[in-house]
Amino acid sequence: MTTVTRFAPSPTGLLHIGNIRTALHNWLIARKAQLDGTGGKFLLRIDDTDAARSREDYVEAIRADLAWLGLHPDGEERQSARFELYEREFARLVADGRVYRCYETAQELDLKRKVALGRGLPPIYDRAGMALTEADHAARAAASEAPHWRFKLDHDSAIEWNDGIRGAQHFAASQMSDPVIRRADGSWLYMLPSVIDDIDMGVTQVLRGEDHVTNTAVQVQMFTALGATPPAFAHEALLVGAEGKLSKRLGSLGMAELRESGIEPEALIALLARLGTSDPVEPALSVDDLATSFDLARFGRAPARFDETELARLNGAILHHLPFERVAGQLPEGMTQAAWAAIRPNLATLAEAAAWWQVIHGPVEAPPSDPETAAYLAQAVTAAAALDWSAEPWQQLTAMLKAATGRKGKDLFLPLRLALTGVAHGPEMAALLPLIGCEAAVARLGKAAA
Numbered sequence: 001m002t003t004v005t006r007f008a009p010s011p012t013g014l015l016h017i018g019n020i021r022t023a024l025h026n027w028l029i030a031r032k033a034q035l036d037g038t039g040g041k042f043l044l045r046i047d048d049t050d051a052a053r054s055r056e057d058y059v060e061a062i063r064a065d066l067a068w069l070g071l072h073p074d075g076e077e078r079q080s081a082r083f084e085l086y087e088r089e090f091a092r093l094v095a096d097g098r099v100y101r102c103y104e105t106a107q108e109l110d111l112k113r114k115v116a117l118g119r120g121l122p123p124i125y126d127r128a129g130m131a132l133t134e135a136d137h138a139a140r141a142a143a144s145e146a147p148h149w150r151f152k153l154d155h156d157s158a159i160e161w162n163d164g165i166r167g168a169q170h171f172a173a174s175q176m177s178d179p180v181i182r183r184a185d186g187s188w189l190y191m192l193p194s195v196i197d198d199i200d201m202g203v204t205q206v207l208r209g210e211d212h213v214t215n216t217a218v219q220v221q222m223f224t225a226l227g228a229t230p231p232a233f234a235h236e237a238l239l240v241g242a243e244g245k246l247s248k249r250l251g252s253l254g255m256a257e258l259r260e261s262g263i264e265p266e267a268l269i270a271l272l273a274r275l276g277t278s279d280p281v282e283p284a285l286s287v288d289d290l291a292t293s294f295d296l297a298r299f300g301r302a303p304a305r306f307d308e309t310e311l312a313r314l315n316g317a318i319l320h321h322l323p324f325e326r327v328a329g330q331l332p333e334g335m336t337q338a339a340w341a342a343i344r345p346n347l348a349t350l351a352e353a354a355a356w357w358q359v360i361h362g363p364v365e366a367p368p369s370d371p372e373t374a375a376y377l378a379q380a381v382t383a384a385a386a387l388d389w390s391a392e393p394w395q396q397l398t399a400m401l402k403a404a405t406g407r408k409g410k411d412l413f414l415p416l417r418l419a420l421t422g423v424a425h426g427p428e429m430a431a432l433l434p435l436i437g438c439e440a441a442v443a444r445l446g447k448a449a450a
């Protein structure tokens, strides 16, 4: 059977790191099924039933974030285009007596809750709406009072599912309020359309945050009420910051910010694919390797710690492996494959490539030399001009100067590096010098010797 997963963001804001993690995991599950030949689909479902809060620019940002990460959906749906279907399915629930009309205001409901709590009872909706007669409804209608609708939970059937992460789950419907599914103005709350869509789209696996566990308890009954078998459910523990707390910053840390700070999609994917498992985060794995090894059973129930320093470290490690073709479009104009190979091991972010490319093609500004260093560099000019530049010029240059001056270690290398690159640290000189080339090297050494 084909595995169908979905990512269902509400376009009422930008995606943050936690949403992206959920999207990635759903993508990985579908990808794994594609790779093992059973077939998989990853759907993007825009949950935009809330017309007042949904925004088109957020929809576009969601698409752009997924595209940046390479999480291409196999289909996209929008709830706002599916109201006819919701209406039809709702009519079935009305006919089956699984939804009922209510009129309480928010204040009245609040009061009912307080009274229940005061009596030591659970604050569950008392189903007063179910006791209303057709005459009562007619009277409300005559007074221009429109009802909102609740889904009637079946108190007699136990709600159970085997959660892919949390294990066996059990809820007593009698301990839960019948959820409001439709407002008095006819608009939909999240709960029912989501189930209707999951059925209609053939979703086989719902993976989302553990903040949805109680929604799932209700939705399990909605699937049954609509004559469908519920999909497999899994709820992942939420992300917390490195300090172990839910931080405001983490809740709002978005893709744009990560992108601007130089985080590569590969790094984010490598980290988020494993965060929450005890498996090591490895920089070298391809997404398909991550998909093949992805297993919900590896995830624990404890909150997963997201550490930005770990991400930065991973980003560096991944950059050191990225092939030229992958980054060519983002490198400074004219930068060659050999230059990329030379500087790649020194990068923490791709943006730093520009500074090293400047070091290679110049001009560079070396610090002034003291007389002794200047004399040494003058010898280096002669040596550099006499080298065979086709074979390991740095090794030749340093060997010649070592023999001629008796210098070694830092005294041998550092003045050369400073004169040739303008800075005291950087990529291997053995890799840089051939790229700088004879003419520029001689000129730079000469300038620093002057």
Ligand code: GLU
Binding pocket: 007, 008, 009, 010, 047, 190, 194, 207, 208, 212
């Ligand atoms: N729109 C819901 C949310 O963003 C979707 C939850 C779900 O995956 O069903 O929380």
